[in-house]
Amino acid sequence: MTTSQIPPKYLTLITAGLAYLSNVFTVNLPYVLKDSPLIEFGFSKVELIKANANILFFQHLGILIGAVVFGMMADKKGRLFLLFTSVFVYSIGTLAGGLSHNYYIFVGFRFIVGLGLAAELGIGLVLISEIFPQEKRSIAVLFIALMGFLGMFLVAALARHFYWRNLYLVGGIISFLIMLFRFGTFESDIFLAIKNEDKNKVSIFHLLKNKKFKYLILSILPTYLITAGSIFIGTFIIKKYNLVFDGSTMIVYFSIGSFLGFIGLSFLSKYLKSRKKTVTICIISMMICSTIFALNSFKLPYIIPILNVAIGLFASYIFELLTITMEQFGTNYRALATTLVFGIGRSSVVIFSILIPIFDKAVFNNYLYTLLTLDVIIFGIALWAINQITENYNRDLQFTE
Template sequence: MVLRSQDTDTSSRIWLTVLVCGLGYFVDIYDLILFSIVRPESLRAIGVLPTQMQDASEIILNAQMVGMLIGGLLFGALADKRGRLSVLLASILMYSVMNIANAFVSSVPMYAMFRFLSGIGLAGELGVAITLVSEVMPKHSRGYGTTIVASMGILGAVGAYVVHQLSDWRVAFIIGGVMGLCLLVMRVRVRESGMFNKIEDAPVARGNVFMIFTRQRIGTYLSSVAIGVPIWYVIGILVTFAPEFTKEGGGSTEILAGQAVMWAYVGLAAGDLVSGLISQFLKSRRRTILLFLVLTSAAIAWYLFTPAKSAALTYLQTGVLGFAVGYWAVFVTTAAEQFGTNLRATVATTIPNVVRGGLIPALLVFAALRKSDAVLFSGQPLVSSAVIVGGVTMLIAFIGLVFLKETYGKELDYLER
């Protein structure tokens, strides 16, 4: 009777951890993607001219991504040194306050600065949450937990779109910040990972980024990054600039950026759920990722080479693109499973943020190509640039997958020395 009560209590604590991490990621994605949704309206409100819109968008997006690169490194290392929970709390507090500050911007430099600071805070949520859930759940079922976290989180983009439809862009930023502050109260009931507690006093380096740069680990780390590169190419370029792509192809001029993002994230949420379940059914992370990479390649080709699209078709295509790159949960889980407890949060937090940060060079190359004379398709500089950048990102992902080890069912209670 006592044992059954203890088992029930343990199970309840595990699922509470999953729920709270999922809600945390919901708020994280809400805040992360809100700029893409309110981009045209907010930039017009601070005086950006239509001819400056593309350049201003790229500056602000790059600032956010640089912040996420820095935040991923900072919060990941701290989570391995100080514990998973304290870092989650610090991450939430920082991005909540900074998103409220975003509501009061009045210029592009100010907007970029606050998105940079928001990015630092936003970077800590997912990797640490996935690490915590992976460590508290049984090894053969942890894929379900991480899938739930990712699927709940991705719906934050839908929440951001709905809130924006019911309010203006400044209020939407404030609501995101307030939701994050409310979430801090829920974190109080979540306990620290038992695996981390066991190594807290162990004579071993924790959160040492330089441990990644050994011959044994650097290949695994880079391969883990490579498989996620197409995800942010799709979201940050193809979906974010859906109105521009559709217009260039002779299609509808009434595409709403926020609605395109919303449908992409509806697809992402569905893709995360399906990819997570497939990885459990196949008992293989690698085969699941391969399946979704092939699907991503096909979805990109369909999106870029369909002329004269209606608004409905564009929204459908962004949803399909989102579903195709909906292996995000499997990708982050695989990254977390590749490394030992004393380095796991560092890796699980930096890898998705390096992938997000990969949008910076992708955007720079994309911008340079669209302004150059090297056009593959006459009169279509956006499509020409996207084909080149997309082809490179997909090639990187397939090469990375070849060198990545299978981690399904792997025992995680070990140390990196």
């Protein structure tokens, strides 16, 4: 079967899935490759942590800015156009980063990558949810999530065997190839129905005042606190205890858990007829895993892979949360809200990465206890926030704010 024989609706789904595969592959390159580019740029071992932190800071700053800009444009200009625009932007940044021989230029291109990465998933999810009927929404979102798992697994596996520049070039080329699907896909009819209406006026300030939006942001933070914490676990704790795990190995275990979570949580929500209950279960379960990790994992090292699988499983609740976001907001704010919730969540990694060492130095001087304390605080807030949201499971998306 050629692409011309695939119904446009399903070709659009495949395109959104491939775009997220490439998104996850690209965003995780600095995490799995870490020191390789920096050593080539001439940094000493003592300078690596700060140099890595700068890369992640500017990448996530780009994600935050891109979420605002592309999210607003998607609710004005259309989902499909902005989906391909975002893919094009991070394709350029990734390819150029792989060709860079100067650290500061490289950091600049990671900022550009962040701009493009910011909106791709949120816009893709909104587009797919609007063109598929309610009863198929969960399966369509599940497909995109599984493509993300494949991207995470690929980057972790390939990082062990390939030169870092080659991986950046592969990431950029894959993203460019997605552009070939442009002419076989189509725009959301739900969006087209309001495109030229006066109520299709998007104000980020109106959204920022919305209580639902604030609750959803608080609800997504646990996943990204875990992500920030993994940086310190990989950099300091594993080395301190001389454990035989590296960053790419941890990501592989996390990816396996994510794969199980994407499938399992989708069906759990369907069984419970509630995404809110699923998110609540996941946050509580992640808190339990974090407690076990902090108190016992290094006395029993074989528990670490099991905990990584479990945390990956429960952290994948973000797709249920983003679906909740789409079901909470009308067509004229849906892309901006979904993109911003995800973008702010991703960007919070930088804030947590700054907060963790400050809190550790001021209070515990022990990263495990520092992370556990922050987990209790942030997870508790998230549990309260998600339960302030009204359940709108499988709501018809043909409405406006």
